[in-house]
Amino acid sequence: MAVRTVLRMGDPRLLQVARPVEHFGTPELRELIADMEDTMRALNGAGLAAPQIGVGLRVVIFGLISNPRYPGAEPVPQTVLINPRLTFLDAETEDGWEGCLSVPGMRGLVPRSLRLRYSGFDAEGNPIERSVEGFHARVVQHECDHLDGILYPMRIRDLRNFGFSDALFPGDFPGED
């Protein structure tokens, strides 16, 4: 287990499409997930995708109980999601502020689908299927975008709504990033 270096926007590895996991329950997969969990926890992330630590596999983790980077956000269960598939449940989107460990110190206003169903597998290959909304749905969309080489700034509709966290929200995120 180890805290790994998180790649930052500009690194071409963040723009690649990740490949599906073929073998579940392996020591290598468990080690990858343990490293991702250590890294996410060390940086107060709400989620992390394997490509962010330079591993081109379709693995994301996310979860939030209380997090100084996202004050007031509703809780999201700690989840390991592999080979995810998303099904959007309505056409409606909602703008919300996002940050990303690969874009440190910044926030942007990003439209996301309000409700979706996601499916995939945990580390042992057990199926996962959930219908979610709100911040949970937003986090899943953000993390799964990483698997397709998409970073949240690419989805901002008006770049006036993109900037440094402490300039956008003075005093709101002490010690972040």
Ligand code: NI
């Ligand atoms: Ni991110």
